[in-house]
Amino acid sequence: MTYDTLVLSAKDVLHLLDFRDCIDAIAQTLCAHEAGCSRGPVSSGLTLPNGSFHAKVAAVESRQRLFVVVKANVNLPGNPARSGRPTIQGALILLDGDTGQPLAVMDSIALTSIRTAATAALAARHLSVETAHTITIVGCGEQGEALLRAMAVVRDIRRALVIDHDTGKAEAFAERMSDDLGLRVESTTDIAGSIRASDLCVTCTTSRTPLLYREHLHPGLFVAAVGADNPAKQEIDAAAMASSRVVVDSLTACAASGDLHHAIKAGAMSGHDVHGELSAIVAGRIPGRLNENEVFVFDSTGTALQDVAAAIVVYERALAEGKGLAVLLDDRHPTRSHPGAA
Numbered sequence: 001m002t003y004d005t006l007v008l009s010a011k012d013v014l015h016l017l018d019f020r021d022c023i024d025a026i027a028q029t030l031c032a033h034e035a036g037c038s039r040g041p042v043s044s045g046l047t048l049p050n051g052s053f054h055a056k057v058a059a060v061e062s063r064q065r066l067f068v069v070v071k072a073n074v075n076l077p078g079n080p081a082r083s084g085r086p087t088i089q090g091a092l093i094l095l096d097g098d099t100g101q102p103l104a105v106m107d108s109i110a111l112t113s114i115r116t117a118a119t120a121a122l123a124a125r126h127l128s129v130e131t132a133h134t135i136t137i138v139g140c141g142e143q144g145e146a147l148l149r150a151m152a153v154v155r156d157i158r159r160a161l162v163i164d165h166d167t168g169k170a171e172a173f174a175e176r177m178s179d180d181l182g183l184r185v186e187s188t189t190d191i192a193g194s195i196r197a198s199d200l201c202v203t204c205t206t207s208r209t210p211l212l213y214r215e216h217l218h219p220g221l222f223v224a225a226v227g228a229d230n231p232a233k234q235e236i237d238a239a240a241m242a243s244s245r246v247v248v249d250s251l252t253a254c255a256a257s258g259d260l261h262h263a264i265k266a267g268a269m270s271g272h273d274v275h276g277e278l279s280a281i282v283a284g285r286i287p288g289r290l291n292e293n294e295v296f297v298f299d300s301t302g303t304a305l306q307d308v309a310a311a312i313v314v315y316e317r318a319l320a321e322g323k324g325l326a327v328l329l330d331d332r333h334p335t336r337s338h339p340g341a342a
Contacts, residue, residue, distance in 0.1 A: 004326035008106035029309035034283035051076035058304030066097030069308035117146035128222035132199035140173035210237035238266035
């Protein structure tokens with residue numbers, strides 16, 4: 001017999017996936033990866049006439065069950081002006097790795113935003129000073145909001161300084177997030193002063209030139225750079241990377257398309273200079289922060305291991321709460337409901 005496949009919208013994903021549980025799920029998946037209980041992650045892409053296409057694949061064993069995820073996103077920067085559609089659109093397919101059954105098809109953009117922020121927060125849990133309470137957010141879009149919410153889960157954030165090339169957007173972000181989180185959130189245009197006053201900094205932009213330089217760094221700072229996900233993008237200057245302890249989500253991916261790529265290209269670093277991958281730190285194979293003076297940069301391009309961790313949480317909660325639309329993809333055979341479904 002075959003099982004129905006759950007179709008889950010962006011609203012479903014946002015309802016089912018909270019930051020705390022996503023952070024914990026990613027930690028567990030990274031430990032499973034270090035223990036050899038995963039396949040991949042693998043990433044591939046191609047250019048399109050008006051943008052690009054990217055696909056990410058990974059598999060992980062969770063509670064004696066093998067889950068496989070395939071995420072496909074199309075990035076078309078001209079979409080909003082041309083058609084009113086979002087710049088990035090896509091879908092994620094979660095499959096049973098033992099039977100091949102497609103378990104769920106869900107919106108990938110809401111999930112990606114949450115898992116990106118959750119991964120950065122997991123890095124902050126291990127690499128930032130425990131007393132961190134002030135953060136700079138560079139980039140006041142959806143990802144900036146997710147990052148602020150996720151960082152507030154792992155650290156006692158009391159003040160946030162927010163920056164965007166669109167000052168009106170930064171001001172609106174500050175007002176909204178102050179009300180939502182009960183924090184002191186201030187918009188500013190002074191990136192140097194903001195970082196100087198901060199324990200944490202996150203960059204989540206589409207910048208093609210560096211935003212953060214070596215002179216911005218100070219003892220104890222933790223930086224999460226999540227914007228550079230292709231070779232054309234860059235947020236952290238090569239000298240700033242070289243003078244920090246660099247941790248990556250994937251050495252291969254970051255060397256090819258993250259801020260690490262630019263540091264290597266400039267001759268400021270090699271892959272051997274990287275402190276390690278986040279999975280090794282979370283699993284305890286290599287140390288994280290050793291003292292309060294170290295400066296860490298977490299370079300994150302995003303991997304399918306993060307996607308599969310988040311997707312499993314969404315899927316299992318959807319079953320428990322009866323969410324989503326059940327669709328029979330292979331209608332040539334009889335069907336019954338998902339195991340464990342109400």
